[in-house]
Amino acid sequence: xxxxxxxxxxxxxxxxxxxxxxxxxxxxxxxxxxxxxxxxxxxxxxxxxxxxxxxxxxxxxxxxxxxxxxxxxxxxxxxxxxxxxxxxxxxxxxxxxxxxxxxxxxxxxxxxxxxxxxxxxxxxxxxxxxxxxxxxxxxxxxxxxxxxxxxxxxxxxxxxxxxxxxxxxxxxxxxxxxxxxxxxxxxxxxxxxxxxxxxxxxxxxxxxxxxxxxxxxxxxxxxxxxxxxxxxxxxxxxxxxxxxxxxxxxxxxxxxxxxxxxxxxxxxxxxxxxxxxxxxxxxxxxxxxxxxxxxxxxxxxxxxxxxxxxxxxxxxxxxxxxxxxxxxxxxxxxxxxxxxxxxxxxxxxxxxxxxxxxxxxxxxxxxxxxxxxxxxxxxxxxxxxxxxxxxxxxxxxxxxxxxxxxx
Ligand code: DWN
Ligand code: ZN
Numbered sequence: 001x002x003x004x005x006x007x008x009x010x011x012x013x014x015x016x017x018x019x020x021x022x023x024x025x026x027x028x029x030x031x032x033x034x035x036x037x038x039x040x041x042x043x044x045x046x047x048x049x050x051x052x053x054x055x056x057x058x059x060x061x062x063x064x065x066x067x068x069x070x071x072x073x074x075x076x077x078x079x080x081x082x083x084x085x086x087x088x089x090x091x092x093x094x095x096x097x098x099x100x101x102x103x104x105x106x107x108x109x110x111x112x113x114x115x116x117x118x119x120x121x122x123x124x125x126x127x128x129x130x131x132x133x134x135x136x137x138x139x140x141x142x143x144x145x146x147x148x149x150x151x152x153x154x155x156x157x158x159x160x161x162x163x164x165x166x167x168x169x170x171x172x173x174x175x176x177x178x179x180x181x182x183x184x185x186x187x188x189x190x191x192x193x194x195x196x197x198x199x200x201x202x203x204x205x206x207x208x209x210x211x212x213x214x215x216x217x218x219x220x221x222x223x224x225x226x227x228x229x230x231x232x233x234x235x236x237x238x239x240x241x242x243x244x245x246x247x248x249x250x251x252x253x254x255x256x257x258x259x260x261x262x263x264x265x266x267x268x269x270x271x272x273x274x275x276x277x278x279x280x281x282x283x284x285x286x287x288x289x290x291x292x293x294x295x296x297x298x299x300x301x302x303x304x305x306x307x308x309x310x311x312x313x314x315x316x317x318x319x320x321x322x323x324x325x326x327x328x329x330x331x332x333x334x335x336x337x338x339x340x341x342x343x344x345x346x347x348x349x350x351x352x353x354x355x356x357x358x359x360x361x362x363x364x365x366x367x368x369x370x371x372x373x374x375x376x377x378x379x380x381x382x383x384x385x386x387x388x389x390x391x392x393x394x395x396x397x398x399x400x401x402x403x404x405x406x407x
Pocket of ligand 1: 025070074075076168169170216217246315316317318319320339340341342345375377378381382385
């Protein structure tokens with residue numbers, strides 16, 4: 001099956017199909033189970049610009065609403081990372097007489113709250129009303145809209161042009177990428193930078209992190225596909241930086257053509273991607289086989305644990321767990337519940353697999369034999385916090401990069 005590329009109109013060839021899926025952050029109230037939204041979760045690569053993208057998309061107003069479940073401040077490592085981002089911007093880019101930064105998808109203000117505290121002019125653009133309110137409570141100026149060409153034009157008319165436009169785990173979520181980039185072109189100042197941090201396809205493929213594929217992630221960026229996208233919309237990729245967030249991301253920096261000298265990192269990562277064949281169909285064919293292997297290994301292990309009469313519960317209910325539980329057909333029969341620290345997820349069901357989400361206390365109250373770590377990208381923070389579990393003989397099950405037990 002193929003579609004036309006959302007970036008360049010080229011032919012997108014499918015390479016992996018994760019089946020009938022629901023919305024990753026759709027955590028349901030039990031009474032809403034009848035009204036679930038399903039779609040076919042499959043990704044393909046554009047034959048022209050190499051952009052990897054979903055074949056079918058869930059309308060954005062169904063994904064971002066006033067009960068959005070993901071709060072970016074939900075982990076200490078993320079709070080530290082985004083406070084550091086804010087300081088870096090203030091030291092490097094926001095140094096003029098009247099600097100102005102716009103964040104696309106500011107969520108609960110995890111980054112802009114530091115900017116606001118420093119009294120620097122800013123604006124968060126956040127369509128999910130509930131998290132926007134959390135940002136406002138931290139003193140962040142927020143416009144509750146989706147960012148597109150119309151919104152960018154409105155912002156420029158009222159506030160002027162921006163020195164920095166930033167997005168974290170947001171740009172790859174926006175299907176109408178043309179309107180977004182035309183908006184960046186309208187809003188960005190002549191010497192400004194457009195910086196965004198997104199899951200890296202190189203890491204997803206390299207670590208078989210197939211659970212990063214879900215409805216919110218429309219695009220799966222590489223340096224090559226971002227550079228082609230930048231060129232197409234009159235911008236230039238001038239820096240790339242690998243960051244550890246969410247299991248491995250890249251921070252991309254774009255500027256207006258010839259305004260900044262591209263750093264060596266751009267050429268280095270482009271060369272590394274060529275060496276790895278990160279735009280070759282064979283690479284994705286191998287990825288598809290690896291995904292099927294992980295599914296088989298995980299389900300076999302969970303069934304063995306059940307057959308031996310031992311208990312496993314899930315730990316962390318990230319959006320990623322929706323993809324894993326639905327693709328591997330893991331239900332409450334294999335994993336009776338998942339504990340999660342996000343109040344708005346507790347008491348709800350993982351969409352599709354209907355595994356109940358319970359507070360962290362449910363885990364500590366009666367340790368299971370195994371904990372299946374869906375929030376694997378927070379492994380260090382979580383395993384440190386839950387040291388008593390291992391001291392009591394508990395074992396962790398991880399499935400990235402392959403199924404393994406940490407005892
Ligand atoms: O792109 C996205 C990224 C930024 O965040 C969004 N599409 C949605 C979301 O993805 P995610 O849900 O996979 O993010 P996390 O940060 O991997 O989610 C971690 C989950 O684990 C949260 O629900 C919080 C929970 N958690 C916990 O229960 N105990 C996290 C930690 C650190 C903990 O100690
Ligand atoms: Zn394309």
